[in-house]
């Protein structure tokens with residue numbers, strides 16, 4: 532009997548296997564519904580929608596007629612699993628709670644597996660732990676679906692020969708129809724009503740974040756989703772941080788250099804703070820206005836059709852090998 536992972540309800544509470552199934556309010560309805568998510572069901576209809584050169588892959592998947600986005604990360608390590616964008620994202624989202632301007636996170640799980648078992652069907656199948664067996668099959672399918680020259684494939688093979696471990700981290704999110712980046716065309720100007728709608732949705736999301744001491748740090752078109760019901764929501768809290776609640780500052784130093792987000796949408800004081808950290812000058816970056824600045828840059832592009840600083844073109848899209856491909860045949864697990 533396959534184990535059902537515990538459920539992360541996006542207001543921060545967890546419910547194991549539908550144990551909190553009783554009441555009729557929205558939270559317990561979600562707990563019932565999401566507790567039914569199982570890795571084999573998720574994997575059965577999964578397609579890669581986005582895949583970086585690092586550890587992370589985003590999949591779309593349909594479970595019992597409902598579509599979800601699945602963020603998967605495979606981390607290769609020999610001792611304690613390293614921090615990862617998805618682990619940070621979960622922590623921040625627990626802190627954020629539920630908000631209708633932010634794509635919800637429904638489910639999160641984390642499993643450690645010997646790398647060799649992930650690559651060897653026989654070893655995985657002999658596992659007594661059904662969840663580990665399913666997770667190994669999932670990770671194997673995921674790794675083999677990556678482009679042949681993807682660095683993660685080589686790192687997993689090396690880890691298997693070295694007897695190292697993998698940590699598989701998975702988060703299931705509300706699926707957004709399209710990203711703003713996917714809907715943009717170079718030179719095209721968006722209509723005023725849509726721009727106003729985007730501003731309302733994302734400004735409300737940022738207001739909520741700031742009111743609970745969260746800074747997003749990567750507001751850009753790839754992280755803004757248009758939901759099927761017409762809402763514009765903020766997504767991707769993989770770069771977000773819990774800030775000092777009063778000042779919304781985050782300390783940085785040489786051992787703690789934040790990612791710059793998408794350079795073309797990053798405020799000058801953030802670039803300066805990052806440079807100071809790289810140079811070994813410990814400081815605190817003031818993010819209170821920086822996320823709003825990024826939203827302003829997004830709106831400029833929508834209203835003008837091109838970027839205010841044409842030189843600053845390095846977008847996350849350039850760094851990503853975007854492909855959409857079938858990940859698993861339904862019978863894989």
Ligand SMILES: Nc1ncnc2c1ncn2[C@@H]1O[C@H](COP(=O)(O)OP(=O)(O)O)[C@@H](O)[C@H]1O
Nearest residue numbers: 581589600634704705706707710753754767769
């Ligand atoms: N909830 C979602 N609905 C639809 N597509 C998504 C969703 N989450 C991510 N994606 C797609 O995957 C891409 C990368 O996901 P994202 O969460 O931004 O992670 P990262 O930028 O850290 O890789 C997004 O730009 C988008 O194309």
Ligand SMILES: [Mg+2]
Nearest residue numbers: 753754767847
């Ligand atoms: Mg992103």
